[in-house]
Amino acid sequence: MNRSTVSLIAVAAALAALTGFASVTGSEDEGPAKTAKRLPVERTSLLCPEPSTSDLAETTYTAFTPASEGAAGGGSAVLRPAPKALTDAHQGEEGKAKDVKPFLTQKSPGKPVTAEESGADAPALVGGADGGLAPGWSVQQTTTVSAGAGRGLQGAHCVAPDTEFWFPGTSTAKGRSDYIHLTNPDEAAAVVDVELYGSDGAIKADVGQSIQIQPHSSVPVLLSTLAGKPYTDVTTHVVARSGRVAAAVHSADDELGGDWLPASADPAPRLVLPGIPKDATSVRLVAFAPGDADADLKIQLASPTGPITPAGHETLHVKAGMTAAVDLGDVTKGEAGSLLLTPTATDEEAPVVAALRVTRGKGDKQETAFIPATAPVGDRATSADNRAEGSTLALVAPGETARVKVTASAGSEAGEPVTKSYTVKGGTTLGVDPPVPSGLKGSYALTLEPESGGPVHAARMLELPENGIPMFTVQTLPDDRGTVSVPTAKQDLGVLQK
Helix, strand or coil: CCCCCHHHHHHHHHHHHHHCCCCCCCCCCCCHHEEEEECCCCEEEEEECCCCCCCEEEEEEEEEEECCCCCCCCEEEEEEEEEEEEECCCCCCCHHHHHHHEEEEEEECCCEEEEECCCCCCCCEEEEHHHHCCCCCCEEEEEEECCCCCCEEEEEECCCCCCCCEEEECCCCCCCEEEEEEECCCCCEEEEEEEEEEEEEEECHHHCCCCEEECCCCEEHHHHHHCCCCCCCEEEEEEEEEECEEEEEEEEECCCEEEEEECCCCCCEEEEEEEECCCCCCEEEEECCCCCEEEEEEEEEECCEEECCCCCCCCEEEECEEEEEEEEECCCCCCEEEEEEEEEECCCCEEEEEEEEECCCCCCCCCEEEEECCCCCCCCHHHEEEECEEEEEEECCCCCCCCEEEEEECCCCEEEEEEEEEECCCCCEEEECCCCCCEEEEEEEEEEEEEEEEECEEEEEEEEEEEECCEEHHHHHHHHCCEEECCCCCCCCCCCCC
């Protein structure tokens, strides 16, 4: 009998590096914090939704991996088209997408690569990165639609697959077309439930149950087909019964343009929604309490000078299982800001999810974007697609003062990296024009790394005005998943034999 002795700790470390989590902790005396260290991930996957159904759509995809100390060498990063679930090319043929010609390939870290697609036939993309290209691999899709319903600048981070997503801020109202895009990266079919919650609670939608997503494919679902009547403010909940998916909502308004609505951060009693533009003409807050308890929230704007309570909108009551919304108007008053939601009473901390719908412009020259509640930058955050002009960075420190290092990468065609540090005072939002690579040609990426102080939340706004319309999109910048906590131990805990 052949025998192989494998340390359980080594197995756990390998699994953690591959999957992004650790399940083994240290001794009771030391605790997991003292026995774990952070190492670069070795494999990651991302999925990009189908960008548009407009023949006028012009989409740019930008992929980027920051240079990471200690990362493995070599590796690959590839995005491929994902067939729609019901096409003949994919019915029942698991793994067929593997043979599809790559759409975008990245060969080295530190420099973004781009690809372009036009029209309504641009597919969803499924991809992965390993080796030295996995830590922090980020892909941004940026679409311009010059006319028609949902016209505007539409941006989305391609997202990692998961089993649950919350989308407060969706709608089935007249004039809105909100699609939930569900993409399955795996070899087996995924089964997904899409649940809707309005101001009175759950909206009955039997057709939203047990939606099957074939392997390596993507399905868009129009939310209004799941509701019996129009609802202005809806929270959409995506739960995978089996398998995993990536989920994102595309919202198009007949008059106010459109954009992607990313998922909110996980339910929590305290939320930060960063990066409200200084010239926002309208801000609408939508929140949902998924637990059994009502949530009473204090609303504050983290302005450049400190926290401000909006007059007439000091608090928001969110009933358990119901969606609540409030119009905050032009709450920023000409200065960049971020919204802070905290419990009104420290002994009543019910978890919530939340998002903002932000409007710029007036009359028939309006454009909208969405800002979900987002997690802190963490070890590092990445924004893959930035231009020489039009990018604005919002940094907010909800607690203690913090210092953040921002690095502009090499350009996709030419340009040398540039680094600059910023100090963000506690309770404030700092809006800055980010550094630009010297000699830039093409686009470039931004990476954010906290240097000292408290947690920092961030968002990047990209604006590309056209025909007098202030076209813009906002992407929040949580941790880019470049590292994973891996347990260590003083001794081997056992062996596996075969």
